[in-house]
Amino acid sequence: MIIIAGKVWVDAAERDAYLAGCGKVVEQARVSAGCLDFALSPDPVDPGRINVYERWESEADLARFRGAGPEPAQAARIRDAEVARYLVSGVEAP
Template identity: 50%
Template structure:
Protein backbone atom coordinates (compact mmCIF):
# COMPACT_ATOMS: atom_id res chain seq x y z
CA UNK A 1 0.00 0.00 0.00
CA UNK A 2 1.09 3.58 -0.67
CA UNK A 3 0.17 6.45 1.62
CA UNK A 4 0.43 10.07 0.53
CA UNK A 5 0.20 12.54 3.41
CA UNK A 6 1.05 16.13 4.14
CA UNK A 7 -0.31 19.59 3.58
CA UNK A 8 -0.57 22.46 1.14
CA UNK A 9 -0.63 26.19 1.78
CA UNK A 10 -3.11 27.89 -0.56
CA UNK A 11 -4.23 31.43 -1.35
CA UNK A 12 -7.96 30.89 -0.71
CA UNK A 13 -8.69 27.65 1.13
CA UNK A 14 -12.47 27.64 0.72
CA UNK A 15 -12.20 28.25 -3.03
CA UNK A 16 -9.46 25.64 -3.38
CA UNK A 17 -11.42 22.96 -1.50
CA UNK A 18 -14.59 23.74 -3.43
CA UNK A 19 -12.73 23.33 -6.72
CA UNK A 20 -11.21 20.04 -5.50
CA UNK A 21 -14.56 18.27 -4.98
CA UNK A 22 -14.47 16.81 -8.50
CA UNK A 23 -10.86 15.67 -7.97
CA UNK A 24 -11.83 13.84 -4.76
CA UNK A 25 -14.79 12.18 -6.49
CA UNK A 26 -12.60 11.12 -9.40
CA UNK A 27 -9.89 9.74 -7.09
CA UNK A 28 -12.33 7.74 -4.99
CA UNK A 29 -13.81 6.22 -8.16
CA UNK A 30 -10.38 5.19 -9.44
CA UNK A 31 -9.60 1.47 -9.14
CA UNK A 32 -7.00 1.00 -6.41
CA UNK A 33 -7.95 4.09 -4.41
CA UNK A 34 -8.51 3.02 -0.81
CA UNK A 35 -9.06 6.53 0.55
CA UNK A 36 -8.63 10.11 -0.65
CA UNK A 37 -9.27 13.10 1.55
CA UNK A 38 -8.54 16.83 1.50
CA UNK A 39 -9.60 18.98 4.42
CA UNK A 40 -9.30 22.33 6.11
CA UNK A 41 -6.80 22.47 8.96
CA UNK A 42 -8.39 23.39 12.29
CA UNK A 43 -5.70 25.95 13.22
CA UNK A 44 -4.07 27.38 10.08
CA UNK A 45 -6.45 29.28 7.76
CA UNK A 46 -4.36 28.71 4.61
CA UNK A 47 -3.55 25.01 5.20
CA UNK A 48 -5.17 22.03 3.45
CA UNK A 49 -4.39 18.59 4.89
CA UNK A 50 -3.96 15.65 2.52
CA UNK A 51 -4.37 11.92 3.09
CA UNK A 52 -4.45 9.33 0.33
CA UNK A 53 -4.19 5.53 0.43
CA UNK A 54 -3.56 3.52 -2.73
CA UNK A 55 -3.37 -0.24 -3.25
CA UNK A 56 -0.51 -0.10 -5.77
CA UNK A 57 1.97 2.23 -7.45
CA UNK A 58 0.21 1.63 -10.78
CA UNK A 59 -3.14 2.78 -9.34
CA UNK A 60 -1.59 5.96 -7.93
CA UNK A 61 0.29 6.70 -11.16
CA UNK A 62 -2.82 6.12 -13.27
CA UNK A 63 -4.74 8.69 -11.24
CA UNK A 64 -1.97 11.19 -10.66
CA UNK A 65 -0.96 11.78 -14.28
CA UNK A 66 0.68 15.19 -14.60
CA UNK A 67 -0.63 16.52 -11.25
CA UNK A 68 -2.52 19.74 -10.68
CA UNK A 69 -2.89 22.34 -13.38
CA UNK A 70 -4.41 25.70 -14.18
CA UNK A 71 -6.30 27.49 -11.46
CA UNK A 72 -5.65 24.83 -8.80
CA UNK A 73 -1.91 24.94 -9.36
CA UNK A 74 -1.89 28.74 -9.27
CA UNK A 75 -3.51 28.70 -5.79
CA UNK A 76 -0.81 26.54 -4.17
CA UNK A 77 1.73 28.64 -2.28
CA UNK A 78 3.75 25.71 -0.92
CA UNK A 79 3.53 21.96 -0.46
CA UNK A 80 4.89 19.57 2.15
CA UNK A 81 3.64 16.20 0.96
CA UNK A 82 5.40 12.83 1.16
CA UNK A 83 4.76 9.31 -0.04
CA UNK A 84 5.14 6.29 2.24
CA UNK A 85 5.10 2.58 1.47
CA UNK A 86 3.43 0.15 3.83
CA UNK A 87 3.29 -3.64 3.69
CA UNK A 88 0.98 -4.27 6.63
CA UNK A 89 -1.86 -2.68 8.53
CA UNK A 90 -3.87 -3.29 11.66
CA UNK A 91 -7.38 -1.99 12.28
CA UNK A 92 -7.74 0.13 15.41
Protein backbone atom coordinates in the same frame (compact mmCIF):
# COMPACT_ATOMS: atom_id res chain seq x y z
CA MET B 1 -0.10 0.11 -0.18
CA ILE B 2 0.82 3.73 -0.88
CA ILE B 3 -0.11 6.66 1.36
CA ILE B 4 0.24 10.25 0.21
CA ALA B 5 0.00 12.61 3.18
CA GLY B 6 0.94 16.11 4.12
CA LYS B 7 -0.19 19.68 3.80
CA VAL B 8 -0.37 22.50 1.30
CA TRP B 9 -0.85 26.21 1.91
CA VAL B 10 -2.91 28.65 -0.11
CA ASP B 11 -3.95 32.23 0.69
CA ALA B 12 -6.32 32.02 3.66
CA ALA B 13 -8.96 34.06 1.84
CA GLU B 14 -8.90 31.55 -1.06
CA ARG B 15 -8.87 28.28 0.86
CA ASP B 16 -12.61 27.58 0.71
CA ALA B 17 -12.76 28.34 -3.01
CA TYR B 18 -9.67 26.19 -3.62
CA LEU B 19 -11.24 23.25 -1.79
CA ALA B 20 -14.54 23.71 -3.60
CA GLY B 21 -12.62 23.51 -6.87
CA CYS B 22 -11.16 20.16 -5.77
CA GLY B 23 -14.54 18.45 -5.34
CA LYS B 24 -14.53 16.73 -8.73
CA VAL B 25 -10.98 15.47 -8.22
CA VAL B 26 -11.94 13.94 -4.87
CA GLU B 27 -15.00 12.30 -6.41
CA GLN B 28 -12.97 10.95 -9.35
CA ALA B 29 -10.28 9.60 -7.05
CA ARG B 30 -12.72 7.81 -4.79
CA VAL B 31 -14.23 5.84 -7.67
CA SER B 32 -10.86 5.08 -9.30
CA ALA B 33 -9.55 1.55 -9.24
CA GLY B 34 -7.28 1.01 -6.27
CA CYS B 35 -8.29 4.13 -4.32
CA LEU B 36 -8.85 3.20 -0.69
CA ASP B 37 -9.33 6.77 0.55
CA PHE B 38 -8.84 10.33 -0.69
CA ALA B 39 -9.42 13.51 1.31
CA LEU B 40 -8.51 17.18 1.18
CA SER B 41 -9.63 19.08 4.25
CA PRO B 42 -9.30 22.52 5.80
CA ASP B 43 -7.02 22.68 8.82
CA PRO B 44 -9.00 23.74 11.92
CA VAL B 45 -6.21 26.02 13.24
CA ASP B 46 -4.30 27.42 10.25
CA PRO B 47 -6.67 29.28 7.86
CA GLY B 48 -4.36 28.83 4.85
CA ARG B 49 -3.54 25.15 5.34
CA ILE B 50 -5.15 22.19 3.58
CA ASN B 51 -4.52 18.66 4.86
CA VAL B 52 -3.88 15.98 2.24
CA TYR B 53 -4.53 12.27 2.69
CA GLU B 54 -4.64 9.58 0.01
CA ARG B 55 -4.43 5.81 0.31
CA TRP B 56 -3.92 3.57 -2.73
CA GLU B 57 -3.68 -0.19 -3.19
CA SER B 58 -0.63 0.04 -5.46
CA GLU B 59 1.80 2.31 -7.24
CA ALA B 60 0.16 1.38 -10.55
CA ASP B 61 -3.27 2.52 -9.28
CA LEU B 62 -1.83 5.82 -8.07
CA ALA B 63 0.05 6.42 -11.33
CA ARG B 64 -3.04 5.64 -13.41
CA PHE B 65 -5.06 8.24 -11.49
CA ARG B 66 -2.40 10.86 -10.93
CA GLY B 67 -1.42 11.69 -14.48
CA ALA B 68 0.42 15.01 -14.57
CA GLY B 69 -0.73 16.37 -11.19
CA PRO B 70 -2.90 19.37 -10.38
CA GLU B 71 -4.23 21.67 -13.07
CA PRO B 72 -1.88 24.60 -13.74
CA ALA B 73 -4.35 27.16 -12.35
CA GLN B 74 -4.74 25.11 -9.18
CA ALA B 75 -1.02 24.53 -8.80
CA ALA B 76 -0.35 28.25 -9.16
CA ARG B 77 -2.49 28.94 -6.08
CA ILE B 78 -0.36 26.70 -3.85
CA ARG B 79 2.07 28.86 -1.87
CA ASP B 80 3.95 26.00 -0.20
CA ALA B 81 3.63 22.24 0.21
CA GLU B 82 4.94 19.44 2.40
CA VAL B 83 3.55 16.22 0.96
CA ALA B 84 5.25 12.83 1.06
CA ARG B 85 4.69 9.37 -0.37
CA TYR B 86 4.83 6.45 2.06
CA LEU B 87 5.20 2.77 1.12
CA VAL B 88 3.33 0.60 3.59
CA SER B 89 4.49 -2.99 3.92
CA GLY B 90 1.92 -4.13 6.45
CA VAL B 91 -1.21 -3.10 8.33
CA GLU B 92 -2.28 -4.07 11.83
CA ALA B 93 -5.73 -3.63 13.33
CA PRO B 94 -5.82 -1.33 16.37
